[in-house]
Amino acid sequence: MTQEEQDQCIRKCRQQDRKAQKLLYETYYGFVYTIAARYSSSKEETKELTNDIFFRVFEKIEYFKEGTQFKSWLSTVAIRLAIDKYRTQINQIKFDSQEVALTFGIRDDLQIIDKLDVEEKIKLVQKLSPAYRTVFNLYIFEQYTHEEIADLLKISTGTSKSNLSKARIQLKNLIAQYHFIQ
Secondary structure, three states: OOHHHHHHHHHHHHOOOHHHHHHHHHHHHHHHHHHHHHHOOOHHHHHHHHHHHHHHHHHHHHHOOOOOOHHHHHHHHHHHHHHHHHHHHHOOOOOOOOOOOOOOOHHHHHHHHHHOOHHHHHHHHHOOOHHHHHHHHHHHHOOOOHHHHHHHHOOOHHHHHHHHHHHHHHHHHHHHHHHHHO
């Protein structure tokens, strides 16, 4: 889709044109699905979040400023909705405070990670608890600082750092389990 076609499509979406909405959906589905997968724990949850994101996009499309990068705006909408879903989930989940960490060398971790394809890596991240997965994604993929994450999630900076550390421990354990299964 050219920039001109995209601009025209967005204008039509602002007028609730269903064909334009379908075209925008089909054009950016893969991009949004990838973002949603990083914040979800299953394929079903990913599909649901993807559809929720597009619903929000069509609901708020009048706030998109012409002349700016649509993909960036779309990404921001997607991440913010994922965070909103996280906030809802986090209030419903009780966490087990005990962590069991396996100890093995970093070289083993890297060798195992290198052997995984993108889908396998996403599946491992999806297995993290919502709190850990959200902080991990914001820090690693979106490159937010701990201060920015704390502000977004309404937690302390220390909690953000702790959740990232625990996410890494959980991932290390998941990678070890994956390695032993193979």
